[in-house]
Amino acid sequence: MKVQYGDACLSVQQVYNWTRKFMNGISSVTDSPRPGQAHRAVTPEAIATVEAIVKENHRVTVDEMERNGDCIEK
Numbered sequence: 001m002k003v004q005y006g007d008a009c010l011s012v013q014q015v016y017n018w019t020r021k022f023m024n025g026i027s028s029v030t031d032s033p034r035p036g037q038a039h040r041a042v043t044p045e046a047i048a049t050v051e052a053i054v055k056e057n058h059r060v061t062v063d064e065m066e067r068n069g070d071c072i073e074k
Contacts, residue, residue, distance in 0.1 A: 050065070053065060
């Protein structure tokens, strides 16, 4: 497989790790949420608020919206 895929190929040890995880019942390949990870939600209300701010002042920056507390998080 290394010949075909080069560096994009998983190592044998990584294949063993994934096999062990799947045999132990883990069926998802997505990352689990980690402690301290920011929770962000894009809601229709937040989108409408940002659109209104930008329509009012098209030169507003993300930093300005953050300083004013206008529903933007970095």
